[in-house]
Amino acid sequence: MWIDDQVLDRCDESLAIELWVPSKSIVVLGRSNRADREVNLEACLSDGVEVFKRLGGGGTVLLHDGCLVASVGVWVKEFYANDRYFRLLNQSVIDCFRSVTGLQDFSQRGHSDIVFGDRKLVGTSLFRSRNYLLFQASILIHPRLTEIERYLPHPSAEPDYRQGRQHRSFLMGLAELHSFSVAEWLTYFNRHWSERVIEQLLDEKIASVPTQVDHVKSRRGEQHSLNS
Numbered sequence: 001m002w003i004d005d006q007v008l009d010r011c012d013e014s015l016a017i018e019l020w021v022p023s024k025s026i027v028v029l030g031r032s033n034r035a036d037r038e039v040n041l042e043a044c045l046s047d048g049v050e051v052f053k054r055l056g057g058g059g060t061v062l063l064h065d066g067c068l069v070a071s072v073g074v075w076v077k078e079f080y081a082n083d084r085y086f087r088l089l090n091q092s093v094i095d096c097f098r099s100v101t102g103l104q105d106f107s108q109r110g111h112s113d114i115v116f117g118d119r120k121l122v123g124t125s126l127f128r129s130r131n132y133l134l135f136q137a138s139i140l141i142h143p144r145l146t147e148i149e150r151y152l153p154h155p156s157a158e159p160d161y162r163q164g165r166q167h168r169s170f171l172m173g174l175a176e177l178h179s180f181s182v183a184e185w186l187t188y189f190n191r192h193w194s195e196r197v198i199e200q201l202l203d204e205k206i207a208s209v210p211t212q213v214d215h216v217k218s219r220r221g222e223q224h225s226l227n228s
Helices: 003-008 041-047 082-101 145-151 182-200 210-217
Strands: 015-020 026-029 051-053 061-063 067-075 106-109 113-116 119-129 132-140
Touching: 003 015, 003 067, 003 132, 015 182, 041 145, 061 145, 067 182, 082 106, 082 113, 082 119, 082 132, 082 182, 119 210
Parallel strands: 026 051
Antiparallel strands: 015 067, 026 061, 067 132, 106 113, 113 119, 119 132
């Protein structure tokens, strides 16, 4: 099942959370990204790495077994307050990081990246359908930098804080900050992230809207491999 559909299948719930560690490397483009600009398609084809496009925006990422994919589907009261929802949901992730590591220097930079200092740990994306919101975060724990450099050229657009840095000096993983394995981070998020999300969205979350559920579910299955 494609990662968007895991949450969209549960959109009749007021809040649905899915956490997933990829079993193989895949490239995922944001909604408006072009594969011929953001992906080394020849290398992906040669290595059997599939390329997908998600419903949400944001940049192109390599998902692999050294990262954690965290998704939230939630009904919220505002149609258009996307910047606020990015900030609140990113804060729920940051709260988990601070709780485990004891470190404070996590923040949101660029449009919606989560960073430690000036290095990126998490890329996030958002898909909206009226009152419904699908948030996804790709959390780097043990980033496969050699693969990232092979499959992803320097992005065509970058946040100002990147300042032209190549992937290797721009990205970092949580393994540099704490000894938790990928499995331990998965366990922690499974136990505690929903509480953090609810805390952050306390004044924003609403019950599911029955008249909108069918439309949201109709978006399932829209993604497909771009190089199959």
